[in-house]
Amino acid sequence: MLVLFETPAGFALFKVLDEGKVSKVEDLWQEFSSAESAKKVVKLKAFSKFENTAEALSAATCLIESKPYKGLRKFLRAHCDGESLAVADSKLGNAIKEKLQIDCVHNNAVMELMRGVRSQLTELISGLAVQDLAPMSLGLSHSLSRYKLKFSADKVDTMIIQAIGLLDDLDKELNTYAMRVREWYGWHFPELAKIIQDNILYAKTVKLMGNRTNASKLDFSGILPEEVEAELKAASEISMGTEVSDLDLLNIRELCDQVLSLSEYRGQLYDYLKSRMNTIAPNLTALVGELVGARLIAHGGSLINLAKQPGSTVQILGAEKALFRALKTKHATPKYGLIYHASLIGQAAPKLKGKISRSLAAKTALAIRYDALGDTEDNSMGLENRAKLEARLRNLEGRELGHSAGSAKGKPKIEVYDKDRKKGAGALITAAKTYNPSADSTLGQTLNNAAGNGEEAEKKKRKTESVPSQMEEVTEEPPTAEGKKEKKKKKKKADEEETAVLVGGNGSAEADGDAPAKKDKKKKKKKEAAEDAGLQSDGNAGEEETKKKKKRKHAEQDEEDSEQPSKKKEKKKKKRSED
Structure with a gap:
């Protein structure tokens, strides 16, 4: 029997000299108490050395995934001739058996043998000193950590946290700038604020028009509908606003440029956030949407931290202040937090929002754990749970309609107490009532x-x-x-x-x-x-x-x-x- 052992310097293949001692698991550790006794049990047959750190890193990543490295396959074909191979990983042994048709062994005796070989590794492999092995293992561990971080860059949720924070800041700045444009240009054309409600369209119109006297000469068909354009031109002729100078209009137009540029950048940032959420948390995105999911991750600190929270915590995440105030004053606790802005809760009637938020929080907690700890990157689970929640919402709405319509299911059956009613099997049988002539x-x-x-x-x-x-x-x-x-x-x-x-x-x-x-x-x-x-x-x-x-x-x-x-x-x- 041969033993495959992985080291930072390369792969080592040992020959078992006495298989009878290996079968005695409890006494096997005594055989590796000294180098002389260890050499009587195993002997180095072959060694495959790594040429550089990149080769060692690729071999280590393949072993982590339980896949045989290309150089390892060549090494085993050359030195394993009809002998069984002892391996430390059962999945790796199955892969080797499928590709190389080599019988692999993995049991308690093999693990105890691997432990003994590791303790006497420098003595069993000539030319491998302790002072050489320590820097090799340290360098390989650093390279493997950097590779993992680089490999899972798509799973880094810090980008989502920063993006959603920037998106909220941009919304605040856009609202501030848009209100400033309305207030500033309102001195010249106050009627325009009532005609155009959208902030972006307002900024585009002001940038194109400038002075209100130019409204009748310009074509706003690319920005506004025909009805709004006609109303704007009619209002510009009878406006009660004050006159402004060209320098004032120049500054107002520059502010409109800032509003439009911020709005355009916000759209790009939203697309970026949407793509990152679909990559990192596809099931969470399918349940609650990109914005709500990103806010939950940002509030929890990371996707892993959020996966550790139960459904009840996910339900009221973002309403901590109201929760502690309710506990302090002994009032009713809040039913929802950030999850309130999800589309499923928005569709529900006011009476059903609490029930749907509880169900949605439970499914959301499962989706977060699946995204954080699962291997697959599809959103099938999220779409399936969303369909279940929509069916539950329709069911609850149907019950409410039954109650309001006064159907047989909705009306509670009130039974008047009757002392003559029998108990037990004949509970529905009542005593016969006789005619009372004294009532006349x-x-x-x-x-x-x-x-x-x-x-x-x-x-x-x-x-x-x-x-x-x-x-x-x-x-x-x-x-x-x-x-x-x-x-x-x-x-x-x-x-x-x-x-x-x-x-x-x-x-x-x-x-x-x-x-x-x-x-x-x-x-x-x-x-x-x-x-x-x-x-x-x-x-x-x-x-x-x-x-x-x-x-x-x-x-x-x-x-x-x-x-x-x-x-x-x-x-x-x-x-x-x-x-």
Whole structure:
């Protein structure tokens, strides 16, 4: 068996002299305790030296990727003749077996053997001293680090952080300069600010026009639509602005040049940022867009730092001030930070923004980790997650429409409590309800029946106590209102009876004539008392029955009112005849 060992100076191939000792893994370290004992186990068969640092660097990069270097393949073909090869990397062994058809071995015994060879390397390889090996390893490590940095230049996210910072600064400067142009030129042509809203078009128009008197002679078709151009020319003829000198217009035009140049550079910077984001974080860009993704990376410090954050942190990243204020004052915490400006959250309704921001933050955290730590550079994962989020948004919007439309799914089913409902398997089976004849009320009820009705009313009250409070309010309110009206009616009747007694108190004839009237009144009182008792017992019977009773009472009152004036007239006639 042969052993392949990599050194900073080149590849070494050792021959195993005693394979029986190699099989004893636990005692193998004792064989490499000294140089003499190590030479009894392995012996150097061949050595392939690197010619320069570039060759060593290329060989090291191939080994890191588990690929056999071109010089290594030639070396193994020349010295491996039908023997097995012990390697430290199983992936490298598989690659060698596929390309060179050499059987490779990788196990615990091989790793222990590699450790022993490394400890006695300078003794096993003649001509390789310790003082030569240390600078070689140091130089190779430096070269490999520089190569890695140079190789992964596309993955450096510091360029994104600087670009998004510069883009934000340019936006601020552009707004400042554009407002200065509007304010400065507004003294000469104030109506132009209302006609043209866009800052870039405003600067282009001012640069082309100069003095407002030139507006009628110039053609603005390359800058403005026809309607806006006609409105501008009409306003220039009746403008109320002051006159300015040519020197002032020259400085205003130079400021317009600055605005236009900054706007053009901003467009170039945005294109650069877009290309860098699609290279470094394609899945993040597919989910939240270039600007939001770049701001998240800049706020996190780097793509790796952002990949270490959970989805809940990504959701409120940028709203730290509001978060700590809410925690301090014990109010509701913010639902979103920088992620609020993503297009998916902008599409959602105000009620659904919190749910969508939470889902989007979770998917964004996965996309960031995939971009930072994954090997592939496509945006398939981001596009797939975006499609899922859009489907979820449509689903949530459909639910909200169902609630607002009052569909069967949207309306909650309210079940009234029923003490007769059975528990267990037959929970939906309720007790059979019997007809209650005491709920019916008639005008001919007597006082004796009123007592029986009172007992039934108490039973009904006990039953209605188990009904929810809403049902109690509906059933209890009408009897209270009717009771007040009945008391007022009784007072009116009592007053009328007193007046009648005072009028008829002078003669016996009047007493004889009033006797049947008094009897009629007593009967009516008894009827009213019976009705009152029936009303109290049947107060909870229903709204329809109470309405019928009201109509009956009103009819009786009308009859009494019609009878009373006729009786008074009869009494007056009797008095006149007696006189």
